[in-house]
Amino acid sequence: MLRRVADSVFWTNRYLERAENVSRFVDVNQSLSLGGSPQWSPLIYASGDESLFHQLQGGEFTAERVLDFLLFDKRNPNSILSCLVKARENARAIREVLSVPIWEAINRFYLRVRDAARDPDEILQLPADFLERVRRSSHEVIGVMEATMSHDEAWHFARIGRMLERADKTSRILDVKYFVLLSGRSSISSALDVVQWTALLESTSALHMYRRRHGRIAPASVAEFLLLDGHFPRAVRFAIAEAEISLHAVTGRPLGTNLDPVEEKFAKLHGELSTVKIDSIIQRGLHEFIDELQCGLNVLDAAIYQRFFEIQPLAEAASDQQ
Amino acid sequence: MSSLVKTAFDEYQDGPVARHPLLADRLDNFSTQELADRQHEAEIRLREKGITFAVYGHADGTEKVWPFDVVPRPIASQEWTRIEAGLKQRIRALNLFLDDIYGEQRILNEGVVPRELILSAKTYRPQMHGFRPPKGVWTHVTGTDLIRHSDGVVYVLEDNLRCPSGVSYVLENRELMKRVLPEVFSGTSIAPVEDYGERLLTTLLQTAPPCVEKTTAVLLTPGMYNSAYFEHCFLAQQMGIELVCGSDLVVVDGQVRMLTTQGSRRVDVIYRRIDDDFLDPNCFRADSALGVSGLMDVYRSGRVTLANAPGTGVADDKAVYAWVPQIIRFYLNEEAILPNVPTYVCSDPRQRNYVLEHLAELVVKPTNESGGYGLVMGPKATAEELRDCAAQIRDNPRNYIAQPMLTLSTVPTVIDRKLAPRHVDLRPFILYGDDLFVLPGGLTRVALREGSMIVNSSQGGGSKDTWVLVNS
Incomplete structure (x- = not known):
């Protein structure tokens, strides 16, 4: 296309x-x-x-x-x-x-x-x-x-767009709320906090799915669910995985074959999100982790743009052959 | 003679369709109230579908919803047969004319059409000299404007041979009518229009450069801010071809190629909806950002087809228009089936004098404009406007023609929830590939303001579905 x-x-x-x-x-x-x-x-x-x-x-x-x-x-x-x-x-x-x-x-x-x-x-x-x-x-x-x-190239680009945006926004919501909720406190202490954490989950329509997965509300579990869950559709890891599937549908190469720099970058981020543990994220600092994640998402955006959308270099390369 | 008081011809009362059972039995059953409700329904539907046209300089966004009227404009089948034959004759002759003036110029050498008239036309393209497009087809798509005067005769008002627009509204109007007035469609006595996209695609593929296997056609648009952008999308969608902008195309190794996510791909036929001037900055206007550098070289080497061909504008120059009956006689040895509106060509001194003396009765038109721009209506103009107009004619006579003021026929139209007669014209669409095809009916444009004869959508016009009634 x-x-x-x-x-x-x-x-x-x-x-x-x-x-x-x-x-x-x-x-x-x-x-x-x-x-x-x-x-x-x-x-x-x-x-x-x-x-x-x-x-x-x-x-x-x-x-x-x-x-x-x-x-x-x-x-x-x-x-x-x-x-x-x-x-x-x-x-x-x-x-x-x-x-x-x-x-x-x-x-x-x-x-x-x-x-x-x-x-x-x-x-x-x-x-x-x-x-x-x-x-x-x-x-x-x-x-x-x-x-x-038709679930063709255009449809897959649509999904990549949606999923990258979703990954970005879910991580931002978590970042801000987490910061506000945990400032000056180390754990959930009151009924009000439960209300707040519940609201955070609800803002991503995640509450029911969270409860099915983790049961009680705990800050680390909430962060884990929104960042690293592999099945919840608004979780960052899930979104990246979906985008990666669509990317490979576009390039026509099966998942796992990362010949293209774009494929490599998606695989790298997806790999990190699949292996990292929430405890080590919290130990290092959730905010710092999300910062890095946002940088990672920017890298994916830029790679997609260069590989598929940017017109100038291709037009120049094509004209050079004259 | 009572010709001073001209009463418009009413298509419902005075036309041969008046007693057609579809109108007499089915449409008459609707109360005005009911029609107004259906009208309202149609308007909501249009808004949701986003069927719009761009209005330049409009404050509330650049898009306006296309005004549509639910009362159709009927045409009797025997009358349509004659119009169809007249249009085919005209398009055939005009294509032979274009082939000739960019080739041997027999018609100029024999003095049938003045050489000076052709060479002085702004739309004459010397770059096309010695070129012949595949199958001699110059105007793949034409949208001829017809009007019916109070004498009941259907006249050709304009030949639009460049990038005529409006056909998407013909198809959308029909879809809309089927939805809001389904009762009247239960019979099959209305000629269908739904196959236009298919036929247009066939026409484009038939005129591809020879020896191309697996032809790729695209539609070239100036972009989404163009007034006809909706139509460009619509037609690309109907044909299942790519809608491209100039920036999507490059010329490489003597081919036109489009830039895709998977590299570049050859293009064989370009249905272009941008003017000649903007096609190729190397060949025409150097400041054009809409076109493709080197496109015309590929075109002249026969490796890509442009529809319509560049240079067709000379044949719809309004001064050249006056010679179309002679052009038909010259190439086909036939008399024109559809008459021209009597036309005074200002470059001719005698005709010019007549025009200057009768300015207040005539409509003066620039020869190289379309869409009603630059028009001066003598009977409605102020003394000052007439003085300006006369000065401009004296200044540049080649640029003007004049015609008597005709009274467009009327069709009942829903105005403020009541029916009132409003003036209409008709733009049928003609395709030319291996053969000529005329889409039954065409776009009926209606001037929504009382008494107005200006049907252009940019100036308060709307449209109606056009019914060619078969078996009437």
Whole structure:
């Protein structure tokens, strides 16, 4: 397929996944603040857009400002609205490779968010329904893609985009929450902490699956589940494994044969996540580990871009043969 | 004669379709209320499907939903048969004309069409001289504009031989109609349009460079900010071919190749939806970022097909248009089946004087524009506009023609939940590969403003489904 098209398929799905994750962040915080301890600043820290927030919304982290920034502020490139605008724009640029139902699902998703942004007051007061719809719309796109699009190269690039974004966001959520929850404490001490950890798991829709796997809430187990679980679809290791499978579907070589530098880089990160133990991560420092993980993800992004999307070098190499 | 008070021809009341059972029995059963509800349903559907066109300089984003009206525009089958024959005749003759003027120039040598008129056309491409595209097909896709005047006669208004657009709306309008008015489709008396994509692909493959095995066709678009981008996607999807931008293509070893995730791949046929000027910065406009360097060299060496061929614009120059009846006679030895609108060519001194004297009654058009740009409607213009117009004609007579103001026929249209007559035109689409094919019906554009005759979507026009009623 065309490099430009592969690039747009990849980003369409990244932006949709990003919108879904913003909704998750916000929703869990919203439900926590109902319990009496509103914390809006960590949301902004987690998004990594702190200075932009201050620039656009001023210094104070009020519920309304933070919500507006994350949901509807067009000037914030990572707001749900911005993500949908970009997802749709990318999808529109490659409409011919998407099935008609996929395009329509993305377009409807966009229209819903755009219409909400035009009349935001009620949603900024009570965002839960809206956030729920965002997640459902995102899942609708995934479902329609699964069911109506050939599982060909384009589909695999879509999945790589989604999975890399998911790995990134899950690790960020964990990083921020972990930092906040464990600051000044060494273990779970109160009922409130259980509520907080539960909320963290819920923000990644992980609570039920976590309970089935680990039972009681313990910080190390939560970190292990979100980073290293091989079966939970929002866990970092699972996401990387899925992306790796799709990468090999694209290159046409079986898993394990890492002839390409991109394949090698995926294999390396996946290998690390499969062998490392949570105890040693915590001993070394969870934050430091996640920092390294984020660097690793950036390496994968850059490798994918160079190998499959970048046009200039290939165009030059091709013209040189003249 | 009462010709001063011109009453528009109404396609429902005055046309031969008035008593067709489909209209008389089925469509009449709908109350205005019901039609308005269906209209509303159609609008929601269009929005969700994202069927849009770009409007340059529009404040609320660049996309507008394509305005659609649920009341179809009918055409009787015997009338359609004649239109179809007239269009085929015209396209055949215009392709022979293009072959000739870029070849031997017999028609110029014999003085049938003035040489100066052709050579002075901005759209004449000397670069194409001595070139003949595969099978002598220059205009693979044509979208001819037809109108019916108050005299009931269908006239050719414009031959769009370059990159005519609108066919995607024909297909989408039909899909939409099947959804919102399924009752009327239960019979089979409406000529189908759904096979257009298939036929277009066949046309493109038939005109591929000879000796190519496993032909690859692509659709070249200027990109998503182009006003017809929706159509480019739609057609690529209908044909199952890649939609490419200039930056996706390179010329290597005398071939056009597209840049894929797995290296590059040869391209044999390019259905290009960008103007000649932007195709190749080495050959035409040097500042074009939309095209492909070296494309025209590959084209002239016969290793890639461009559809439509570069240089076709000279045959739809509005001054050359005036000679089409002579062109048909010259190459086919036939009289034109579909008449031209009477046209005054301003480069001719006598005709120019007539135009200048009757400016307030005429429509003045630049010879090299399309989409209604630069048009001056005499009867509706202010004195100052007329003075400006006259000055421009004197300044550059070759650039203008004038025509009498025709009254476009009307079709009932849902306006504010009621039916009201609105003026329409018709753009049928003609494909030319091994043979000529005319898509039954075509795009009916409707001027939604009361009394307006400007049907362009950029200026408040909408569209309707067009029904060619078979067995009527």
